[in-house]
Structure formats: structure tokens, C-alpha cells
Amino acid sequence: MIAPPPTKSSLVTLCLARIAAALAGLSLLTSAALAGGYERVRLPSYDGDLDAVLYRPKGPGPFPAVVALHGCGGLFRENGKLSLRHSDWGERLAAEGYVVLMPDSYGSRRLGSQCGVKELTVRASRERVADAAAARYWLQSRRDVLADQVSLLGWSGGGSSVLAAIRTDRRPADERPDFTRAIAFYPGCRTQSDSASFMARLPVMILMGDADDWTPAGPCDFLAKAARRRGETVDLVVYPGALHDFDHPRLEVKERSDIAFSATGTGKAMVGTHPAAREDAIRRVKTFLKGS
Secondary structure, three states: OOOOOOOHHHHHHHHHHHHHHHHOOOOOOOOOOEEOOEEEEEEEEOOEEEEEEEEOOOOOOOEEEEEEEOOOOOOEOOOOOEOHHHHHHHHHHHHOOOEEEEEOOOHHHOOOOOOOOOOOOOOOOOHHHHHHHHHHHHHHOOOOEEEEEEEEEEEOHHHHHHHHHOEHHHOOOOOOOOOOOEEEEOOOOHHHHOOOOOOEOOOEEEEEEOOOOOOOOHHHHHHHHHHHHOOOOEEEEEEOOOOEOOOOOOOOOEEEOOOOOOOOOOOOEEEOOOHHHHHHHHHHHHHHHOOO
């Protein structure tokens, strides 16, 4: 008899059980050598260890923390270096006093960029939600992290995972504190906006460009308005003229033609930095994470 595939909740439960078992025999502050201002660490997940990048403020802490989820391109560049967007945000948030953990959902499973892949094996609403739960649990097991002050942030596909992870029907299966708040940069909102069961259980801020032709703002606008009518705290910020990847430190405006799904259906989309939107988003993220 063939066993049924694991459900969303069973993935998370299996993940947390494995983390608890692994942590029982490990120092809570185990880490790899410093490299470029961050540490390379490994944390247990449901299907094996996850490689991750850890940024940490100076001092003993304890500190609030952020779990940050990469987009479809992954965490590292082809040369093995941490991508510029992730290093920029990691350093920036650490300077603001946050421990920042970035799990590598693709590289840990020996996968490269998934931007052009239509049949994903590591999905935004399943495996990556489990990875986010694993990252939260691992952080909350550290003495230098405030367990009740862990937020969730993601870009593009990682932003889609943020929206899936904060649904009321995806509450943590463990007894640890939940994420406190969430931020999604240019997520794909269509799946969640089309779902009758989407309800946000914690405050979320969505940041998008109105010129984004990869993950357009329309479905996110529909989702945010419907959520606010139900009394949920879902804020949407749409930047005029901004494209996908608008918060990148320095990405020349260009067309990408290696995309599995785009708003136009052509597999093409424009990306690039929008300095004004980037500056405003940085300010908003800092304010939002502080709960003000």
C-alpha cells in the first residue's frame, strides 16, 4: 500500500520534532566561521539539515530576530557569494539590532535557481513554510534571541511563502511563540487572493511596485482590501513606477526572459532598482518591525 503524501501540517510537525531532537544534544550557540560579516550555520528541517546565513548584532543580547526568505533565484550568486540584496538587508537589519537568519531552501537541497522551473519540488506554500517554521524554532532555542520577538520577511517567492505562513490555518504546531509580524516584498498574491480560506493571523506589510509585470500588484490589492474588511492588519504599499526587485541596492533596469510565470505569460519581466521606493521601503521596514 502506497503511503499518502505528507500534509502541510505534518511537514511542519515532522520538521519541529527533528529540530527538537537535534537541539537536545547541541550547544544553542553553535555556529560556523565568520565570512563577510555573517556566519554559515546549519539547522534541522523536516527532510534534512538546512544551510543558512546568520547575521548578528554586536553584544550579548538577547535581541529580536528576523527570519528572511530568499526569492526564486536562491540565496547565493553563481560564484558562491551571498547575493547583494541579502547581504545589504542582513547588514542593515543587524545594525538595527536584529539577529537575521536566512535559510537556504534551494541550495540545501542541491537546487539552483528555480525562477524558470514550472514544476517546483520546493514549493512556496509547503516546503518553504516548513523551512520558515524550522528557522523560527532554531532562533527561539538560542539564548541571544528574544523568543517572543521573531518576525518573518521574504522577497518574491519568499514573500509568497510569508503570506502562506501567516494564515490562521497555519499556526505553529509547537508551543513556542508565533511570529510577531511579517513583511512581504513583491509576492505572488494570486494563490492566496483566490483562496476562500486566507485569513492573516498577524500584522503583515506588503511592498510592491505598480509597474511590476512579474508579480503584479492587482491580486495583492484585492487580498489586502478583503483582509482589512475582516479586520485583519494587512497593509499594502504600492510604489509608482517601481519594478520587481526595486529594493535591490544596485540592479540595472533590464528585462529577464528566464521566468516560468510572469504577468504577461511571455516568461519575460522587467526588474531593477528604484532608488526612491527602496529608500522608503527601508524606512517602513524599520518602523514596522518595531511595531510602530
